[in-house]
Amino acid sequence: MVAATAQPAGDTKLLEDLVELIRISSTRLPPDVVAALDAAQRTEPVAQARSVLLKMVKNQQEAYARRSPTCQDTGTLIFEVDYGPAWRESQLHALVLAAVRQATAAGYLRANTVDSVTGKNITDNVYAGAPYVHFHQKDVPGLTVRIMQKGGGCENVGAQYSLPDERLGAGRDLEGVRRCILDAVVAAQGRGCAPGSVGVCIGGDRGQGYLESKKQFWRRLDDVNADATLAALEKRVLEEANTLGIGPMGFGGGTTLIGCKVGTLARLPASFFVTVSYMCWAFRRATLNVAADGTSTLSQ
Secondary structure (H helix, E strand, C coil): CCCCCCCCCCCHHHHHHHHHHHHHHHHCCCHHHHHHHHHHHHHCCCHHHHHHHHHHHHHHHHHHHHCCCCCCCCCEEEEEEEECCCCCHHHHHHHHHHHHHHHHHCCCCCCCEECCCCCCEECCCCECCECEEEEEECCCCCEEEEEEEECHHHHHCCEEEECCECCCCECCCHHHHHHHHHHHHHHHCCCCCCCEEEEEEECCCHHHHHHHHHHHHHCCCCCCCCCHHHHHHHHHHHHHHCCCCCCHHHCCCCCCEEEEEEEECCCCCCCCEEEEEEECCCCEEEEEEECCCCCEEEEC
16 A cells, blocks of 8 residues: 655656656656667577576567566666756655555555665665665756666676776776776676666766766667767777677676776776676666646656
8 A cells, every 4th residue: 555645736747758768767768778688689699698687678569569578677766857947956856755655555666665774675665775866956947857767687796996907907098997897797697687778977086986887877878978088988998898608697698798888987096997887778867857837758
């Protein structure tokens, strides 16, 4: 039984839009992800790997047709909210929580939030740190809400390195960064539900590094980094990862990654962190835009 939550007056339409945002994200993969999986299954040279990829493509088609989650692990819910002068953070936070409760009750999300001390299941997915909501105030009118659903399996295989790293022979340069990224992919060995995507942050402190590495997942798989040096690094890592023979779900083959995105942050002279976050093949994200006149659009 999901507890009723009082809503601020006049927010019914936005609440409906937020529930629909969650439904779309949970039940339909973005077009760039679908295209990457489809292309991979058509070119994959290993029969067993090709079969796995085909099942992934068919699974997401069936999930959307049935309005059911693409994956049984509906993941940590990460929201990014950019709001204009007409909105209040407290108002929007209440609406996001209410939308999560309604989406859970409707079956778009599974009740997979757990109290870390007692092990108790939180049946409406609203608890300490769940969902994870980042707010950004802006001066222009309108509202943008983005959602990312990050499964536990792929979260488990993220990694952070401090350069230099003697084990990898990795120095404080882009060659060292490349070695760290590929080491994280090798260490995963298909766990985290490959083929996956890696989001990477060069620099920052330990906390900022993980946040920035996950921000890379807002980028489309088919985009090109505006920084030519980073674009070349992304391309090389993607190509080399797909020669490792790990393949979908670790069954072998030529499709270990479908994406590599790299960002940077400033660092202190004493620190050089390379942070690698991993996203599973069920790469779920969606965006709600609300114009100043209240017109709303959903996109992926």
